[in-house]
Amino acid sequence: MSQGSVESIVSELNKPKKSSQKNARGEPRTDSYAFLKKISLSSHFNLVVEGDSDYKFYKSWCMKNGIDVQVTVIDKIRLRELEHEELGRGSRRTQVISLSFKVSREPLQNRELLENKILCVADFDLGSDIEIFESECLAFTDFPSLESYTLTHFVMGNVFLGKNLCDLLDEIYQKLYILYRIRCYKSIKKEKQSFKNLRKAQRKISKEEINEYQRQFTAVAGTDLREYCYGHDVSRLIIADYGKFLQVEFDGPEALEEKLLDITLNDPDLHNLKLFRKITEKSISFRPSGLSRKFDKGTLGIEDIINKAVSEGYS
Incomplete structure (x- = not known):
C-alpha cells in the first residue's frame, strides 16, 4: 500500500x-x-x-x-x-x-x-x-440520576416487609455511599463502572479505607443521602443483598427499578x-x-x- x-x-x-x-x-x-x-x-x-x-x-x-x-x-x-x-x-x-x-x-x-x-x-x-x-x-x-429518587421511606415501604425499614434504609444508604465513593476516588474507567465491577473493587480495598468511608458516611448522615445513591446501583444492591425481604419476587434489577419508579410517581414530597x-x-x-x-x-x-x-x- x-x-x-x-x-x-x-x-x-x-x-x-x-x-x-x-x-x-x-x-x-x-x-x-x-x-x-x-x-x-x-x-x-x-x-x-x-x-x-x-x-x-x-x-x-x-x-x-x-x-x-x-x-x-x-x-x-x-x-x-x-x-x-x-x-x-x-x-x-x-x-x-x-x-x-x-x-x-x-x-x-x-x-x-x-x-x-x-x-x-x-x-x-x-x-x-x-x-x-x-x-x-x-x-x-x-441526585445522581432519576433512579436515585426512589430511595425514600415512602417508596421502600411499599416493597419491603418483615424488617425494620429505618434500619434497612440505613444499611442500604451506607453501602451505596461506599460504592459512590469508590466511583469518585478509584481509577476505574467510566465505561467499566458497573455494579459488578464496583463490588469487586470494594472487596479489594483495605480495611482502613472502608473505615474512612464509614467515617465520611457518619459525617454526612444528617443530609439527604440520595445525593450519594448512584442510580442503577439501588435496584442492583437491593436484589443482591436484600431480595429475601421484598414483598414479591422480581425477575431482576430492571423489573424492580421499574416498580420503584412507578411508586415514586406518587411520592407526595417529589414536587418540593x-x-x-x-x-x-x-x-x-x-x-x-x-x-x-x-x-x-x-x-x-x-x-x-x-x-x-x-x-x-x-x-
Missing part, C-alpha cells in the same frame, strides 16, 4: 463521525435544526430527556400534575456536532446537554422563544461538571424538589394566559402558584 493511501485512510478515520440517521431501535432521527424549528412553532411545553425510563416517568408525572407537555428522548434527535468543548462524546447525557447549548447559541429572539418552550433534563451524575454547563433551558436531577419545581415553574411561565384563567396572579406569589398547580393541576 502506498504512503498516500495510508495517509488517506488515517485522515478518513480521524474525521468526526456523523450522527446516524436512525437510533438504536431503527427509528428515524430528526435533525436538531429541524427539531428546534418544530419546537419554536409548537404550542406545547417540551422536555428532552435521556432515555425511555425517563420518558415514561416525566410524562406520567406531568400528566398526574396537570402539566401539558411533549416529551422527547434524545436519541430521536440527530445532533450534527457536540456544542461544548468540555463535553465528552457518546453518552445520552452529553447529547441532552449539547442540545441545550445549541439553543443558547441561537439568535437572541429565537433563543428567548425556545428557552420558554423547552427544558432539557440530564442526570446530575457525580456533579463535577455541573457549573460548566449552566443554561436557561437545562436542568439536572437533584428542585427539578420538579423547575419543570412546574417553566410550564407555568409557558402558559401565562391559561394560568390567569384559573389563578389570580395579582394576589398569589410564585410559591403559591407552583404549589396550587401541582396540587390541583391547571388547563
